[in-house]
Amino acid sequence: MSNKRTSSGDGPHQRQLRVGELIRRTLSDVLNRAEIHDPDLNRMSITVGEVSCSTDLKVATVYVMPLMGSVPVEEAIAALARNKAELRHRVASQLTLKYAPDLRFRPDETFDRLDETRRLFADPRVIKDLEASEGDADAEDDADTPPGGTA
Structure with a gap:
């Protein structure tokens, strides 16, 4: 018998949702406490709206939005991308996963919808x-x- 389990649903699995929420909380805390050594990023107020993980949990797509349009969303995403390695290290130190997920930052369009x-x-x-x-x-x-x- 095969150990591979298949799901009849098309949505994310419970583990993906749980890990995504843990990554979201960790990133929110790190950004809120200004723990990253980038003065440009620390000046920005960024909201982490959602994190969706791939099925193998190796890629996490982080949906972010600057608070009240303080800076353009592209500028915030560029600052986060510049500091991706340090953010990934912070996430990895907080979570007990086999692999630290690769972080990809995208604009959060929830409010627009x-x-x-x-x-x-x-x-x-x-x-x-x-x-x-x-x-x-x-x-x-x-x-x-x-x-x-x-x-």
């Missing part, structure tokens, strides 16, 4: 469709209820 979603829900056509679908659901509920009582 939230703004777009809010804009879509504020669209009058979408509001009209939502109200219509709620009316249909209420009508179905009424049809399922027997006359003179509850189901």
